Amino acid sequence: MKQTAPADHPFKRRARPGEAIVQAFLFFCAAVSVLTTLGIALVLGNESSTFFKDVSLWEFVSGTEWQPAIGKFGILPLLTATITTSLAAMLVALPLGLMVAIYLAEYAPQKVRDTLKPILEVLAGIPTVVYGYFALTVVTPLLRGVLGADTVDVYNTLSAGLVMGILILPLVSSMCEDALSAVPRSLREASYALGATRLETSVQVVVPAAFSGIAAAFILALSRAVGETMIVALAAGAGPRFTLNPFKSAETMTGHIVRISGGDLSYDSVDYRSLFAIAMVLFLATLALNMVSRRIVNKYRETYE
Amino acid sequence: MSASTQLARRHTTRTIWRNAFLIATIVGILFLATLIVSVADEAFGYVAMVNSVEPSVLQRDGIELDKQNKEQLLATLDEHLSSRRSRALALEMPLADRSRDELLEIAYTEVVKPEVAYTWPLFQSIFARDTLFADAAQRFPESTLVFRSWVSPRFLSSEQSSRPLAAGIRAAILGTLSTILITILLAFPVGIAAAIWLEEYAKDNRLNRFIRVNIYNLAGVPSIIYGMLGLAIFVRALEPVTSGAAFGFGSGDGANGRTILSAGLTLALLILPVIIINAQEALRAIPQSLRQSALAVGASKWQTIWHHVLPAGMDRILTGAVLYPRSLASLKSMADVGGTMLHDAIQAYLGRDEALARKAAAQDDQVDEQHRLFVKDVLDYLSQHPNKAGQAVKLIATANYLERLGDHVTNLCEAVVFMVSGQHCELNE
Numbered sequence: 246m247k248q249t250a251p252a253d254h255p256f257k258r259r260a261r262p263g264e265a266i267v268q269a270f271l272f273f274c275a276a277v278s279v280l281t282t283l284g285i286a287l288v289l290g291n292e293s294s295t296f297f298k299d300v301s302l303w304e305f306v307s308g309t310e311w312q313p314a315i316g317k318f319g320i321l322p323l324l325t326a327t328i329t330t331s332l333a334a335m336l337v338a339l340p341l342g343l344m345v346a347i348y349l350a351e352y353a354p355q356k357v358r359d360t361l362k363p364i365l366e367v368l369a370g371i372p373t374v375v376y377g378y379f380a381l382t383v384v385t386p387l388l389r390g391v392l393g394a395d396t397v398d399v400y401n402t403l404s405a406g407l408v409m410g411i412l413i414l415p416l417v418s419s420m421c422e423d424a425l426s427a428v429p430r431s432l433r434e435a436s437y438a439l440g441a442t443r444l445e446t447s448v449q450v451v452v453p454a455a456f457s458g459i460a461a462a463f464i465l466a467l468s469r470a471v472g473e474t475m476i477v478a479l480a481a482g483a484g485p486r487f488t489l490n491p492f493k494s495a496e497t498m499t500g501h502i503v504r505i506s507g508g509d510l511s512y513d514s515v516d517y518r519s520l521f522a523i524a525m526v527l528f529l530a531t532l533a534l535n536m537v538s539r540r541i542v543n544k545y546r547e548t549y550e
Numbered sequence: 551m552s553a554s555t556q557l558a559r560r561h562t563t564r565t566i567w568r569n570a571f572l573i574a575t576i577v578g579i580l581f582l583a584t585l586i587v588s589v590a591d592e593a594f595g596y597v598a599m600v601n602s603v604e605p606s607v608l609q610r611d612g613i614e615l616d617k618q619n620k621e622q623l624l625a626t627l628d629e630h631l632s633s634r635r636s637r638a639l640a641l642e643m644p645l646a647d648r649s650r651d652e653l654l655e656i657a658y659t660e661v662v663k664p665e666v667a668y669t670w671p672l673f674q675s676i677f678a679r680d681t682l683f684a685d686a687a688q689r690f691p692e693s694t695l696v697f698r699s700w701v702s703p704r705f706l707s708s709e710q711s712s713r714p715l716a717a718g719i720r721a722a723i724l725g726t727l728s729t730i731l732i733t734i735l736l737a738f739p740v741g742i743a744a745a746i747w748l749e750e751y752a753k754d755n756r757l758n759r760f761i762r763v764n765i766y767n768l769a770g771v772p773s774i775i776y777g778m779l780g781l782a783i784f785v786r787a788l789e790p791v792t793s794g795a796a797f798g799f800g801s802g803d804g805a806n807g808r809t810i811l812s813a814g815l816t817l818a819l820l821i822l823p824v825i826i827i828n829a830q831e832a833l834r835a836i837p838q839s840l841r842q843s844a845l846a847v848g849a850s851k852w853q854t855i856w857h858h859v860l861p862a863g864m865d866r867i868l869t870g871a872v873l874y875p876r877s878l879a880s881l882k883s884m885a886d887v888g889g890t891m892l893h894d895a896i897q898a899y900l901g902r903d904e905a906l907a908r909k910a911a912a913q914d915d916q917v918d919e920q921h922r923l924f925v926k927d928v929l930d931y932l933s934q935h936p937n938k939a940g941q942a943v944k945l946i947a948t949a950n951y952l953e954r955l956g957d958h959v960t961n962l963c964e965a966v967v968f969m970v971s972g973q974h975c976e977l978n979e
Contacts, residue, residue, distance in 0.1 A: 267852045268751060274743035275752070278765050278826065281819050285775060288782040344574035352571055355883060361575060368582050375585070383588045411581045418578070444564040465770070472772025499774050506781060524778045528771065535770035 289528060292521035299515050305522065311485040311501075313516045320526065322485035326402055326495035330477055331470040333406025333491060334413055338466055341410075342417025343452075343459065349418070350425035351447040362419075369415035377479030380408035385480065388492075396492050400482030403491035409476050413466045420465065424458020425451055457545035461538040468534035472527065474499040498523045593700050595675040598686050598693035602663040603630065615657060623653040630661045664715060667693050725810060732814025733821065740818070741825030742860075748826070749833040750855055769823035780816030788812075832863045837941075880927075881949060884920045887913055888955040895962045904970040911963035911977040917956035924949050 297305070300318045308319015345365070349358050385404040389397045397403070428451050436446040452459065482494025483504055496504070502520050510517050608615045608630065610622045618626065624645060627636065639645060639656065648656075658664070667690045670682055675697065686695050708718030744765075752758040785807035790796040792807040792815070836859055844854040894910035897903065925946055932942045960977050967975055 261850055261852075264850055264852050268747075271743050271747035271751060274740045275747040275758075275761050275826075277740055277819075278744065278768055278822060279761055281779070281822070282764055282768060284783060285771070285779050288779055289775075292782065341574050341577060344571050345578055348571035348575045352568060353575075361579070364582065365575075365578055368578070371585070375589075379585050379588065382592075383584065411578075414578055414581075442560055442564045444567045445560070448567075468770055469772075472774065474772065474774045499772065502774055502778070506777070512786060521778060521782070524775055528775050531770060531772055531775075532767060535767055539766070 285528065289521050289525040292518045293525045296515065296518035296522045300519075300522075309487045313519060316515075318515075318519055318522075320498075320523065322487040323496060323498045323501055323523065324526075325487060325489050326477075326481060326485070326500070327471055327497040329402040329489055329491050329495065330406040330409060330473075330481060330497055331467060333403055334409035334470040334473075335463075335467060337407055337410025338413040338417050338470075339463055342414050342462070342466070343421050345414070345418040346421030346425055347447050347452070350422045351443065351451065365415045365418060368411065369419075371412075373412060373473065373475040374479070376408050376412050377405075377476040380404045380476055380480035384408055392492070398482070398492060398494045400480060400494035401492050402477075402481045402495050402497075405477045405479075405481040406491065408480065409470055409473050412473070412476065413469055416469060417462050417466045420462035421455070421459050424455035424462065427458065428454045457542050460545070461542045464534050464538040464541070468531045468538070471534070472499065472531050474503055478503045498527050502527075591671045591673055594672045595698065596670045596682060596686070596695050597698045598667040598669075598690040599664050599696055600667045600690065600693045602665075603661050605662055608657065608661065615662075616654070618654075620650040620653060623650060623657060627653065627657060627661070630657075635660060659716065666714060669698075728810050729813045729817060732811060733817040736815065736818040737821050737825055741822050742829050744822075744826045745829030745833055746855060746860075749830050750851070750859070765823045765826055769827065773820055776816055776820045779819070780812055784812035784815050829863075833859065836862050880920050880924050881945070881952070884917050884924070884949065884952040884956075887917050887920075888952055888959065891917075891956060891959040892962075895959050895966065898963065898966045899969070902966075902970050904967055907963040907966040907970075908977065911960045914956040914960045914978050917953055921949050921953040 305318055305320055307321070308317060309321045310317040310319050311322045349361060353361065381400075381404070384407055385397070385399065385401065388401070388404055389399075425447075432450055432454060433446050436450045437443075441449070477497045477500040481500055482496055483500070484494065484496055485501060486493060486495040488495055502523055505516065506520055605615045608626050610618055610626055613622065615626070627645060631639075636645065639660075645653065645656075668686070674682055683695065686693065705718050706723065707720050708716060709720055710722075711717040748758065748762065752761075784792050789807035792809050792812040794809070794811075840858055840862060841854055844858045845851075849857070891910045891913050894906055894913075898907035898910060928942050928945050928949075932939060964975060964977055967973065967977070
């Protein structure tokens with residue numbers, strides 16, 4: 246027979262030790278993300294501080310040669326390549342992305358939007374290594390055909406940057422479209438009522454109203470371009486070069502890390518630790534961009550009631 | 551400048567930019583098309599095959615190579631294989647012990663030795679076949695032309711090889727699958743648990759706010775930084791565990807932490823922020839009333855979550871999508887059309903515009919049609935998921951209100967028509 250509990254304190258809270266264990270576990274899982282951040286900071290900080298005992302910080306940030314074999318660790322060649330590829334990517338992704346967003350949010354009929362949006366989102370789902378291959382086998386031959394094989398190297402930062410722009414395009418367009426769609430219809434109607442055309446309404450009323458969202462999208466896109474790895478590793482070249490010429494081969498920060506860490510690398514060497522110094526620069530740059538993007542959204546967000 | 555020329559100019563600008571926006575969208579889609587086409591172009595097409603020994607030479611007793619039985623194949627191999635090669639093969643397993651299919655395979659790889667002399671891309675293979683055939687006959691007179699799909703079951707299921715014809719990606723596929731398996735097994739439980747903590751338990755204090763901001767920042771960290779973390783922590787620091795040496799696997803010497811386990815662990819950390827953010831959104835979408843009713847009948851907090859919140863949210867957590875998105879979109883469009891109708895009806899009233907009133911009322915058919923489809927859709931969904939009845943009823947009620955909105959606007963329009971023309975009329979019969 247089943248024993249019923251004595252009913253002397255019918256409304257007393259029952260102690261549930263299981264609940265506390267579960268809660269502790271859930272908290273631990275949430276804390277994993279903090280541990281990850283700590284791990285990143287510790288690993289990067291630890292290895293690069295050892296690196297800066299061998300190489301002076303000044304040489305690292307101002308040196309124009311990166312040749313670990315002869316002990317030259319100047320990050321500028323890697324930095325210029327990252328800047329060139331990101332710039333090319335921005336030149337493709339920002340104007341195109343914003344225009345696609347304006348078309349989808351302001352012009353396209355519902356049906357067209359419902360078909361086009363998923364197609365564009367497929368672009369974002371393709372693995373980046375496929376894009377790298379695409380840059381190397383399609384875009385580079387095209388550039389060499391149009392601009393001449395003497396001007397354009399087999400590996401060049403322009404091709405990598407252009408294809409990176411295609412990769413980032415859906416990110417920009419979908420974030421900008423969300424920002425544009427969030428602008429209330431009354432603003433548009435007020436503008437139409439004053440006799441403005443649809444173009445004037447979207448460019449002079451809706452886009453400024455959605456400025457914070459669009460700026461955030463642009464900065465996130467830049468952060469994504471700076472951190473993008475596989476495309477530049479495949480198509481931009483394998484050898485640091487201090488140049489801003491987009492037709493020459495050069496190696497970005499990410500490309501260099503991937504090439505060196507993938508090979509036979511002896512741990513506890515200066516070469517190995519130098520990778521962490523590069524990663525540190527990369528981490529700080531993307532973190533700063535992401536935080537600026539969030540700050541813009543929070544500070545300049547127009548709220549409509 | 552007169553008003554009309556200015557207007558004409560504004561309209562020209564409008565048209566130009568309108569087309570520019572459309573073209574930008576098309577360019578984006580063209581990129582995708584080019585990418586797919588260029589992959590397909592290289593993956594299929596005619597190839598010129600050259601054999602070291604033609605299969606026709608290998609006929610035995612007038613029977614073609616493909617149709618020979620085991621004894622005949624053995625004799626064929628005996629005749630054509632060099633003695634060194636057949637000894638090497640026999641070392642692996644005596645030829646006589648092998649099956650007929652294996653022998654045929656050996657006959658092809660060791661004797662016929664087909665090789666690709668040249669490959670043509672897919673589009674040339676389809677649209678310029680005649681010139682392609684002529685070209686092939688001239689440049690590779692010995693060869694036979696075969697249409698080949700480089701993506702084939704064989705390609706997926708064979709090991710890597712130095713001969714392109716035999717090469718496959720089985721090992722790469724298995725490696726990818728096992729990495730993903732480890733990643734999912736780790737990242738999903740931890741990610742969902744973290745989301746439950748943040749959404750259901752966490753108080754709004756500094757620590758939890760820090761965790762939230764931190765997760766958003768982690769989502770923006772480039773994957774290569776995670777790679778460096780994995781290299782330093784999983785590959786190096788935890789090498790005894792990730793190489794399996796701690797569990798007695800692998801040879802003691804040359805133990806290496808660069809394993810699938812390390813990759814899976816690193817990838818799990820990489821996708822964790824995304825999973826947490828998606829799971830949080832899914833949990834937030836579950837109505838508070840569900841939790842309250844469970845708590846009201848005496849369930850503990852964790853029982854509420856485990857038995858009610860999680861089952862309700864699981865499909866959304868796993869797909870990251872919301873419930874019947876198609877239907878919900880039509881709910882919004884019903885509201886939009888209703889809003890426009892109302893707007894037009896009021897304009898018609900203000901402007902005493904009978905035509906506009908009739909036009910506004912005519913849109914009611916659209917709302918009715920969407921209403922009908924929406925209710926049907928929700929009912930279909932309901933028959934599949936009877937436990938979602940509460941939600942379905944609310945959605946249908948909302949749709950009914952919107953449909954009624956359309957009817958009321960129609961009545962308004964009838965009143966406007968009466969006001970202007972003095973005629974009673976029933977719009978939208």
